[in-house]
Amino acid sequence: MSSGSKSTREKILSASLELLESGQGNSVRMSDIAAKVGITRQALYLHFRNRGDLLIATTHYVDELHGGDERLIPSRTAKTGIERLDAFISAWAGFLPEIYGIGKALLALRDTDPEAAAAWDKRMQDMREGCEAAILALARDKTLIADYSPEQATDILWTLLSLRNWEQLTVECGWSRADYADHMQSMARRLFVAEVH
Amino acid sequence: MSSGSKSTREKILSASLELLESGQGNSVRMSDIAAKVGITRQALYLHFRNRGDLLIATTHYVDELHGGDERLIPSRTAKTGIERLDAFISAWAGFLPEIYGIGKALLALRDTDPEAAAAWDKRMQDMREGCEAAILALARDKTLIADYSPEQATDILWTLLSLRNWEQLTVECGWSRADYADHMQSMARRLFVAEVH
DNA sequence: TCCTAACTTTACACGGTGTCAATTGACACG
DNA sequence: CGTGTCAATTGACACCGTGTAAAGTTAGGA
Incomplete structure (x- = not known):
């Protein structure tokens, strides 16, 4: 959609991204973005059908910039399920801050804009697949704890790693990003790995 | 504030509550509430200064109706820290569904209405004290795991029990309320109790 | 020179919140 | 009986943010 003039379109996307990243989330207005671009x-x-559309495009722009969510695809260096779980959480912890602002904005649109909701859900569904893969790797190794079914374990991990939780722990509780990554790893091991070492 | 006419004021509050509870959260409009009351x-x-005010009053109304958050005060029947942790989670799991709709609405107002934000934060701070009390009870018993400081453990428990997580697990993952309560208890034990039994 | 595409200016509709002024209807008090 | 008061009504309007529309400008290319 929205043909041509890559230059302006990209200026818009990067302005949008910049404003979103500065943490204001949903309170970024169309006029703010336009002002920032200078149009x-x-x-x-002329470039985006509506605000939701622009927000969604901004998420794709982020992917493009930072290599995108393929970073979340399990590395093949992970031999054991535990390594895979650790690697996934670590990758996610690096990815989260990049999508935080946009995530908040999209999440706020959730109730009113079905397209935006779908776009965000898609991302979260992709992420969930990463959770599931890690849990299934544990199950394959017979190191998945017996308390939960793989599906329940996936539910829990997926929830644990939510954007809102990241926000609460870093913004409200003052955790550093390293704190977040380290503790999430240790929590996940404690929750899901059978032989607690 | 907003003197007199208890009757109408209460009608408004109960209409507001009813609409909020039906899950629409933030998309409940002033006109919806008025229509429901028939004014x-x-x-x-005439009764509330603005929407935020009404929403906040609705939370107090809920407290009044359901006995309020004193239910979260640790029961004195809990001897051990573990019992206290279980009891707290169980009480919270019962309380959460009652404040879900309002919580969503207040949370959505967070960015724009500082008063609403403060009202919600106050509630969450109260709830955090319950988390802290449970964690400190574990620490007193020497059953708190060594991995985290009491404060970090409180951060984690507080985050784990957030409204958003409840929403995700029940609405998106389809957990029943009993599932939620049971699994949260088992997760908390696994995360925070030193002697894993 | 003319066409086209990007962008501008100005204006407006819509939905939601919040304010205001004038009015009605009921009830109470002297 | 008249008067005052209070809740609520009616109707209008301002503000904000989103989105649409129409007409005009500017620059570049065939």
Whole structure:
């Protein structure tokens, strides 16, 4: 969609990203973005159908910039399930801060904009697959704890690693990113790995 | 604030609660509430200064109705830290569904309405004290795991029990309320109790 | 020179919140 | 009986943010 003029389109996306990343999340207005680019608000609509559309495009732009979510695909260096779990959490912990602002904005649109909701859900579903893969790797190794079914364990891991939880722990509780990564790893091991070492 | 006419004021609060509880959260409009009560939208402003005010009053109304958050005060029947942790989680699991709708609405107002944000934060701070009390009870018993400081453990428990997590597990993952309560208890034990039995 | 595409300016519709002024209806008090 | 008061109504309006529309400008290319 929205043909041509890569330059302006990209300027818009990067302005949008920059504003979103500065943490304001949902309170970033179309006019803010336009002002930042140096064009009129109306001109935004020459490139994107509506605000949700722009927000979604911004997420794709992030992927493009940072290599995207293929970073979450399990590395083949992970031999054991435990290594795979650790690697996944570590990758996710690196990825989260990059999508935080956009995530918040998309999440806030959830109730009113089905397209935005779908876009975010898609991302979260992809992420869930990573969780599931790690849990299944544990199960394959027979190191998955007996308390939960693989599906339940996936539910838990997926929830544990949610954007909201990251936000709460880093913003409200003041955890550093390293704290987050380390503790999530240790929590996940404790929750899911049978032989607690 | 907002003197007099208990009757109408209460009608408003109960209509507000009812709409909020039906899960729409933030998309409940002033006009919806007014329509439900059978008065004009403007009349709402005779009783409440603004939407945030009404939402906050609704949370107090819930407390009044259901006995409120004193249910979260640790029962004195809990001898051990572990019992206390279990009891707290169980009480919280019963309380959560009652404040879900309002919580969502208040959470959505967070960015724009500082008063609403403060009201919700206050509640969450109260709840955090319950988390802390349970963790400190474990520490007193020397059954708190060594991996985390009491404060970190409180951060984790507090985050684990967040409204958003409850929402995700019940709404998105389809857990029953009993599933939620049981699994949260078992997760908390696994995360925080030193002697894993 | 003319066409096209990007962008501008100005204006407006819509939905939601919040304010205001004038009015109605009920009830109480002297 | 008249008067005051209080809740609620009606109708209008301001503000904000999103989105649409129409007409005009500017620059580049065939």
